[in-house]
Amino acid sequence: MVKIAVDMMGGDNAPDVVLEGIQMLLEEYEDVEILLFGDKNKYHLNHDRIQFQHCSEVIVMDDEPVRAIRRKKDSSMVRMAEAVKYGEADACVSAGNTGALMSSGLFIVGRLPGVERPALALTLPTVDDKGFILLDMGANADAKPEHLEQYAVMGNVYAQAIRKIDRPTIGLLNIGTEDKKGNILTREAFTLLKAKDQLNFIGNVEAKDLLFSAADVVVTDGFTGNMVLKSLEGTANSIFKMLKVQLTKNVKNKLAAGVLKKDMNLVKDKMDYSEYGGAVLFGLNGIVIKAHGSSNGRAIFSALRQAKETVEMNVLETMKREVVQND
Incomplete structure (x- = not known):
């Protein structure tokens, strides 16, 4: 029990x-x-x-x-x-x-x-319905490379146990996919993660690829992670509001909206990360x-x-x- x-x-x-x-x-x-x-x-x-x-x-x-x-x-x-x-x-x-x-x-x-530093981890939706774990979501605005390394280890454990992924891919959020990209934090974290043979580290991933299943687990500092989360929330809300405005402009659009309503609701539900649960404090x-x-x-x-x-x-x-x- x-x-x-x-x-x-x-x-x-x-x-x-x-x-x-x-x-x-x-x-x-x-x-x-x-x-x-x-x-x-x-x-x-x-x-x-x-x-x-x-x-x-x-x-x-x-x-x-x-x-x-x-x-x-x-x-x-x-x-x-x-x-x-x-x-x-x-x-x-x-x-x-x-x-x-x-x-x-x-x-x-x-x-x-x-x-050294706990991290707030959240499972977010992806286009292919797989979802991915992003951490840190804001527990620590500042981080050291060693903290991101620990985040990757803990995220790996969670992805295996709860997401049922045998060997989760681990990505480091960065401004480019090249190995030498980023600031001091990401470059040093990259070196630490690449040296960990027990992790399936695939390198740097960009924010634009997150919803396309760039990696099963994505690690970053809490400041960046919180910005990413709020950007995704804001973008999703803005898109649905713009669609609502367009689909209610005239009779023709309203008729189309009636036909598409069920499908639009399915897409909206798909983007609702709360269906995956809450944020875990690792x-x-x-x-x-x-x-x-x-x-x-x-x-x-x-x-x-x-x-x-x-x-x-x-x-x-x-x-x-x-x-x-x-x-």
């Missing part, structure tokens, strides 16, 4: 969508339990596989991360992270304040031995997953399912072993 701690109060649409996602998970799987933290006045589920614990405080989106986890000791997010730290839960999921969740992971759950001594702040019930369900699968595939133990071996 997998036990997942959940922050009921985290996210733009909490707690309703969080409870909706939990209900979906419990209906789908019989081998999972939920340790739920939140406001008892807003809790309305009644299930024998939910253990509810009331919290008197909430960390909101505009709270300063470190100060919030230090001052709001009885918040749903802090209590959730403590459940993982003390072995009361196998994993935790929150759609709340990203910075506070990362701080909770670092200062409460703690880092894996040998990991490098912690526990499984911490960040669902998107604007998640709906389905996205919360996907993040919870991801947590369950990550526990079942012993990803944490494998990462511990691989990081030590490659230290």
Whole structure:
């Protein structure tokens, strides 16, 4: 039985969508339990596989991360992270304040031995439906070459265990595919990664090729990774808005839109990375997953399912072993 701690109060649409996602998970799987933290006045589920614990405080989106986890000791997010730290839960999921969740992971759950900087990893969609893992998504704005090397090792473990890829291709995000391209960080990281025979490192990849399955795992610093994520989000939203404007301009276009509506919705769903789950904070001594702040019930369900699968595939133990071996 997998036990997942959940922050009921985290996210733009909490707690309703969080409870909706939990209900979906419990209906789908019989081998999972939920340790739920939140406001008892807003809790309305009644299930024998939910253990509810009331919290008197909430960390909101505009709270300063470190100060919030230090001052709001009885918040749903802090209590959730403590459940993982003390072995009361196998994993935790929150759609709340990203910075506070990362701080909770670092200062409460703690880092894996040998990991210098944890990384936020997210699986993003591709044209061929394979998807790829991008890290770091913003846990660390600055990085050293050795950090990118560790990101590649951890991403490799996750891709094998969760994405079921025997020998994942590893790419280094850069401004060109040539070996000597980039700044000091990418050139030195390239040298480290090329020397790691246990990784299937294919070299540099460019941002324009990411959605065309340039690699199964793509590593970069958190500043660049976060920029890439937001650029992809913004581009996808802009395209769909432009299409909507064009398809509602006149009667002819509206008729065409009616015919294409189902297919357009399929394309939109395909670009929704929340279907893959949340962002995993790699490098912690526990499984911490960040669902998107604007998640709906389905996205919360996907993040919870991801947590369950990550526990079942012993990803944490494998990462511990691989990081030590490659230290």
